[in-house]
Structures are given as C-alpha cells and as structure tokens.
Amino acid sequence: MFASLAVAGSAFALVACGDDSSSSSTSGKTVVVTYSVLGAVVADLVGDAASVSVLMPNGIDPHDFEPSAKDIEAVNKADLVVANGLELEETLEGALEEAAGSGVAVFYAGEHTEVRAIGEGELPEEHEGEEDGHAEEEAGHEHGVGSDDPHLWMSPAVMGDVITALVPVLAEAGIDVGDRADEVVADLAALDAEVAEALSAIPADERKLVTGHESLGYFADQYGFALVGAVVPSLSSQAEAAAGEIAELKELIESEGVTVIFTEIGTPGDVVDAIAEETGASVVELATHNLPDDGTYRTFMLDLANAVAAALAA
C-alpha cells in the first residue's frame, strides 16, 4: 500500500511540473485596492498608468471578507496597496501589516481626511455623554460609540481629500497619473453638487436616517441629515443586535416620526421586519457597500441619493 502511495506521489510531482506563468502588464505597476467602491475611484484616477485590481469582489460585505492566499499574495506583490483603514478591512489587517513590514507601500485612506467619530450628528438623547460629537475613544470598543467611522466613501467630498492625498503616493511608487488627478477631483466636486441637488426635495424635518448599521455618517454630515439610529448599533455589520437596543430603536423611530428603515448589506432581515411591522415604517434597501452595474462611483452616489430622496420625500 505504501508502495502505491509512493508511486502516486512521484507521479503527482512530475505532472505538476509545467510552465504556468502568465503575466499581464501594462506599465508593469500594480495597484491593489481592498474593496470595490474605493477601487472604482482609484481606477478613475489611475487610468492605464498602472493595473488596478480590487481584492474584494463587488457585493461582498467588506466587514466580513476573508482574504484568500492569492489575495495575500497580491498584497505582498503590489507596488502600492490602497486600503480604507479605520478597521473596515478587519480581516486584512494582519496581511496589510505584514506587507508593510516587508516594504510594500500601503496607503490608508482614513489617514488623509477628517475622520468623524460615531456619536457626532446623532440625536443627543441616544448616547449618554456624547453631546456635540466629542469623540471619546473607549478602550476595546473599536466599533462602539466614540470610535472612528470608516465609511469614508459615503461622501464625494471626503473622497476628494483621499484622491488628492493619493496622487503623491502614487508618484512615489512610480505611477504618474498626470492630469487625471485634477479631472477626478473636479468630477467629485460636481458629483457632490449633483447629490445635494437630488436630495434637495427632502424637507428639513424629514432628514432623518435609520440604517442597517452605522454606515451613513459622512453622508449625513455632508448633506445635513440626522442619524436617528441603526438596527445594528455598530460600525460593523458583523455585530449583533441585542434585545434592549432594538427596543430603544423602536421607541426612537416612533418618537422621531421616522417613516423608512434603510437596510443594507448584512442587516438582519427578520429583525428589521419585526421593527417595521410594529412601527409602521417601510423598508428600503440601500446599496451602501457595493458598486452598481456600471461600476462607477458616480452612479453609486447618485443611486444612493435618489433612493434616499424617493423614500423620504414621499
């Protein structure tokens, strides 16, 4: 029996020898972006100055993603890695640190813009001691009240900051994007105006958001919305909704006169249905973490704005 195993083993090794390498190279440089929405913007910026690949397939919940061996290999071999940071890519942290430690350039978007902390912009009654959005870092509470909100891509203005900061880093990695930088920044500014316009029909006292998890913070800040609460009161879709929190949310929905619950990726469906039934709110799904079919950031933001407007202006 062992003899046959040995034969099989050597046959295996022989068969395995064969040239398999394939290389796709334009300028030869590779930029690896962690998730899809950020990737769309970076792709716009880089054009064909380098090949841009995105680790997380579109539609995957970034809070949930498990990197495969090839993903880690891609990170290690990239000329530049563009990540969101602020604990969005929890599961990639280790790989990103290792890569940085062995000399790969890693750009964290969260380091290049003003970061908001959870608690800002939310109704004061909800969180004790969180008046006026003075963020307190609570030890060990990475995704609770007071922690940094990673959902940077919810505001074109924030993305503009990120892009501006990214250009010199790309240059250092040997990737020259030329005029595209200005174009992209201008496009983002225009997009910002378009989004504001799309939302203008919503009266001020209807500008209240209840979401699946705490994801629309930057959107709310930028366009004047109040964050009433979230089904999963966490910055990550992976946390669980506890009974007391759900009850609190229901009360808030009723007292604030909220008419729509916006669900998103990772939101527990049956919990939402239960709350909706008891409060009479309608349920609208928002694509907050993944790109639309045409894969552009522009469509992403406009779809988002239109969906919010349609739900609240009604």
Add this chain to the structure above:
Amino acid sequence: MNWALDPFLDNEFLQRAFLAGVLVSLACAVVGTYVVLRGLAFIGDALAHGVLPGVAGALLLGLPPMLGAAVGAGAMIGGVGLITTRSRLSSDTAIGLLFVGLLALGVVMVSSSDSFTGDLVKILFGELLGISASDLWVQAIATAVVLLAGGFFARPFLLLCFDPDLAQVMGYSSKLHHNLMLMLIATTVIVSFQTVGTLLVFGMLLAPAGVGALLARRVGIMMLIAAFTGAFATYIGLLASYHFSTAAGASVVLTAVVIFFLVFTYTAISDAVTARRHAAEHALEVVA
C-alpha cells in the same frame, strides 16, 4: 515553474503557514494519538471550545489571548475534575455542561462588547495565512514541550491507554497521568488557535491519529503516521486554499479528514477481502 511548488516558493507567508501546520501536526500527532486511544475525543473537543471565554476575556482586557486560553483550559479541566469527584455525575455530563456553558459565556462576552466580531471567527477558525515569525516561535516551543513531555511520559501513558488499573498498580498514578494528558491536550489546543483555530484543531487531533490507528501496529508508528498525515494535509490544504481561494485552516483540516475516510475505506475493503480469503482457504475462526 509548476503549480504544486510555486505558491510556496514565491510567498513567504505560505512558507510560514506550511511550517506552522507541520509544527501543529507534530504536536497533534503525539497528543491526538492519546486522544484516540483513550477515547478522549469528547473532552478534547470540549477543551477546544471551552477556551473561548478565556480568550474573549483576555482580548477584552488587552491581555495576550493565549494567556486567556490557558486560564480557560484550566477552568475546564479543574471544573470537570471537581464535578466528577464531588458528585455522582459522570464525567460525560460534567464535560458536556462545562463545554456548553463556557462556549455560551464566550459568545455572550463577545456579543456584548462591540469589538472583535471578526476576532471570534479568527479564534474559532484560526489565521493560518497570517502567521508571523514570532507566532512560529511560539508554536515551535509548544510543539517542543509536547514532544518532550510525550517522550518523558511515554511509558506511563502507554500503560494508561492499555489499562488505567494496571498503570495504577504498577505505581504510576492514573489520576496524575490522566491530568497530564489533559494538560498536553490543552496546550496543543491553546497554541493552535492562531493556526487552524480552536474549532478545527480538534480535527487535526483526531484525523491524522485516526489514520495512524488504522494503519499502525505499534503506538510509535501510529504517531509517525499521524505526523506525516498532518504535514501532508497541511501541504495539500494550503495548495488547495491557494488555487481555489478556500479558507486555509478549514482546507487543511478537511484534507486530513478526507484522507482518514479514504484510508478507512481502503482498510475496510482490504480487511473484508482478506477475511473472505481466509474463510475460503482455512477452517480457522474468522478474526474480527
């Protein structure tokens, strides 16, 4: 050059993963052999899960998770011992209760804190692709400890497997060596959660040793076979994880279990064939 070696040659993190897997396999070969021979699968599984609140607590307090795991394992072993000596309950029941209780406690702790939702997955399923050099050192030390202890206590352990009464009569305290065995299992489990995770280390304890039990005629050979099976499963599992983008730790353990069932089928068939041949040729009684 070729798809069987390139992923490892090109990527240091895969080399580390392989090395970690081999080290875990060595420790699990020794410890798993005793788990299989002494029927300790249940408590082995319980230990693997019972450490969860210890780890969760450690993470909450900012302490090294392995320390928490050690405390959790200690609580488990101590608790089982206490319940079985102080009451009429069988160790089965005691283990089951503690196991479920500690697991539930761990989940409650994790869910009530807003942090480490992803960490729970990491603890249970490991992070084989995220092994660092210092992780390797820790694993190497743990494996060395297990191997040394296994060697030092080889004879009493063998006696314990054969007959706890005989061991006791021959002057080796059954209770002491039983607890030593449990501690070795605990050590292996505690260190493992950075590689295959506490949920899956259980598979690495049983499957390779199971293969050894089917094929070996001596306990020493059983451990050797278990070690090779584990190492081979690590290689194949990592390779599969690379080419098919599957979870690394789970792929390794799945491979080990598949190997076990392949060997099991092979031995079952070959035993049946041999038995039939003997019955036809001789008038001797058929050996079961």
Add this chain to the structure above:
Amino acid sequence: MSMVAQPVRAQELAVGYHSRAVLSGIDIEVAPGASLALVGSNGSGKSTLLRTIAGLLSPVSGELTVLGGQPGSQPRGLAYLSQFHSSGFVLPMRSIDVVRMARFDHRGRFARASAADEAMVRESLERMGVSHLANRPLRSLSGGQQQRVYLAQVLARRAELLVLDEPTAGLDAAGREAFLAAMQQERERGAALVTSTHDIGEALVCDRALLLAGRVIAEGPPREVLTPDHLLETFGVGLTRLGDGPVITETHHVHTEAGHAPHQH
C-alpha cells in the same frame, strides 16, 4: 527477591466504594506459595476485594496488609489482572509489546530492555502458548488468545503476589490447562495467588477458598467450603453430585465485556 512472611493479611476487613461496604467481615491470610480462590456470583464483592488488595480502592474499615505494607505501596511485587479489557479493540500493540509492558516499572523511564527482561517476556509468552502470536496485533486476536496474552503479561511481572480477577474468562480447555500449569509454577517460585473464579473446578485446585455473597459465607479448604449447602446459599442454584466432589450447574454465569465494575478516575 526478598520474601515477605504474609503477602496478604486481612482482619475484619470491609471493602466497598465511597465509604459504603459491599463486603465485610473478611479475615484471611495468604502465605507465600499459597493460593486463595474467591467464589461468588457477580456483585458478591469479589472484584471489589481484589481491587482493594491491589491497592486500587481504599478499605472501608478494618486492617489490610499487603506485602508487608499498605496496599499499593509495593508496585514491583504485585501483578494484577482486571476483569474487563476494552482497549484491545483500538490499541495498536503487538502481543509482545503488551507483555513487555510488564517490565516497565523494573526498567524505569528510559532504560532499554535488558536481556534478562526480554528473556522473561519470551518465556512468559511460551508458557501461555502464544509465542507464535508475538508479533500479531492484539486487536487481531480472538478473545481467548487475548486473554492468554494478558496472562503472559502477568507472568512476566515475576511478582510475589498475583491478584487475578476471572483469569480464565474466555479461555478454552487448552488455555485453562496452560494457566493452571503456569500458576503451579508461580506458586513453586514462592508467589502467592489470590484469584476469583466462577469455575468450581479451578477453586478446588487452590489451597483455600472464600465463598462470597455480600458477606463471607464460608472460608477454608475448598472441599469444606464448596459444599452443596453453601453453594445453594451463595448461588441459589441446584447442583448434582458427580463422582468425587460437588459439581455445579452454573446458570447465572454472565461473562460480558460490556459491563464495567465501577471505576474511580
């Protein structure tokens, strides 16, 4: 090897579990080279008494001296065979490995087997008629063959006191012959023997017998002890007188591998 005056000495001994006696009022003395048979049905306390002598259980009350000291204090001088062996099914060990284990406490942790140890092992296998099975895995042997291997292991201990629980369980006639011959040799060597048995024929061969049923029914030379009246009292079974001595028809003879005497871990 130094010989102790009385390998086993018990006075007013009561044995049991968790301080509850299952058998009491035991007064026995076994001299070197002598043999004592414990006869009684399952649950009569035979195994409990044997385990107490072997040092696995503490006496509930009374005095017990084994090999001149507390039970369990002289591992090298004692050989014990328990009633149930479940490990044979999984454990990958060859017969010779099983018998070699008998020499472990003589060799210490790491010392390799001496030529003398190995000779004892081989000889023990020979005496039980299983030399030809030395390299066979234990689990591939039949029940009777396994039992012979366990007995070979007992022989290899060269003990001063042999404590055996149902040693002939599963043995065929040839096996029982080999066992009885081996026991004869052990006693000639000066070892003492305490054994439990369901087989009256075996009990008759011993120097003394103890008839048990939760208490001591009778104690003394076998022919005095194993009378029809006593046996009726112990087993509740009728018997026929055939030829020389009483022969019993055993109706409660239950040999199971499945049942377990209560173990303390």
